[in-house]
Amino acid sequence: MTEEHPYQGERPQRQRGRRVLVVLLILLLVLIGLLVTADRVAAGMAERVLADQVRTEIAQQNVEAGPPEVEIGGFPFVTQVLDGRYKRISIGLREVRGSVQGDVLALPTLDIDAHDVTASLDTLRSGQGEVVAGSVTGTGTVSYDSLAARLDQEGLRLGERDGKLVVTAPVDILGERLPVTGTADLKVDQGRVALRFTNLTAEGMPSGPLARVLLNNFAQGISVDVPLPELPFDLTVREVRPLPEGLQVTAEAAEVPINAAG
Template identity: 65%
Template sequence: MAQEYPAGDARPRRRGRKLLIGLVVLLLVVGGLLVVADRVAVGVAERLIADRVSQEVSKQGAQAAAPKVEVAGTPFLTQVLDGRYERISIQLRDVQASVEGDAVRLPVLDVDARNVRASLDTLRTGQGDVVADTVNGTGTISYDSLAALLNRPGLTLGEQGGKLAVTAPVDVLGQNFTVSGTADVTVAENGAVALRFSNLDAEGLPNLPLARAVLNNYAKGISVDVPLPDLPFQLAVREVRPLPEGLAVTADAKDVPINSAG
């Protein structure tokens, strides 16, 4: 025979379970709304920073496609209230700037800003500064634009065994030869890229002192300091190294405004 419970005992339990379920559902809804609001706020901030970065790039006389901005760290709204952001990543594509009338092209420039300070009022009004404690940038200079700066007809650059390799047609004693060799690549004190070519050679070159002198003079002529355009965000070049896709550039800066003044 089934045991019977007083009706008064069952109802409060059912009511209590309903209240508990309702509270859980309410918390899930509120939490979901907060997550949505957080992501919406991130999107607004990323668009604002992207607009200001575009202004900064134009201000420095460079051109680039619309920047892609990503604000890291969660929850975002807590960072907004604190006015400090863990990390902001900026990707610039097709960066072009002029150096002595020739265009230097960086297909991609990745910028990583850390400990970024931006007040709530700056985000709200679009006025004021967004300042990063540190900024690191990595990009690649195309070999075509680097070769154009050397201004030698027919000269091509590339990577060979981790070094910068060159091939070029050269007239030696009235004959045309294809010269090849490699260069040491460093950063000069003025921030230019220092190219130092040595041991150039050409197949079939006559074993004559005068022929070798012509080749050595050509090597000296292309062993120059190539000035780079001013990079965005006050980035200073620290290292360059040849890669198959181009000359990789590493740069950094501290206490940098990553937007134009409002």
């Protein structure tokens, strides 16, 4: 007669229990994956609706730009929909142009972050109704070429060095064409960027007060107030800062409708 080991019956039960646990974990992961996918699909649909409305809004403000790219931040999206409140909505605009006194200043990029946004489910579903942001910040870049064109000086070039706006230009001083370099002080005033060029130097400049007067006159001639293009969403420029790729413009606004229906 064969003696039965007391643990032989427990091993198959443990193995079955482990298999059941593994199956449940797999099902849970699949369910989570489906929920995340559904959440992202719903967010994508809402982003497309908002992108269409933003396109209409900026067109009404006579601002030209490429197709807006909209991203709704925060996860999960569904809980924000139910609450009708969104932490952040990012809007990316490219090749932004606005008419300024007959000229056109270009912003290759304008990145807008809308915070504390309210929008009902019906608004996102139908595209009708208000989408209002508690606060909006925008960061754009004015190309140095477009700024240099405004100064209207042959051979003048602008750039950035050590956090300063730098100018280089050939200048006629006492019959000699000399390379001039210098930096500019920047200030924002009522939608305009005040450029005040200081500390200009000319390599090989003749000595004497007349040469210095001519150099100072050139500095005054290129020290101008540059009007910026009208920005969407009532954005008001607060700061300008030179970067290697262009002059960065930072703007702000509060309690702003970000869709045409608003």
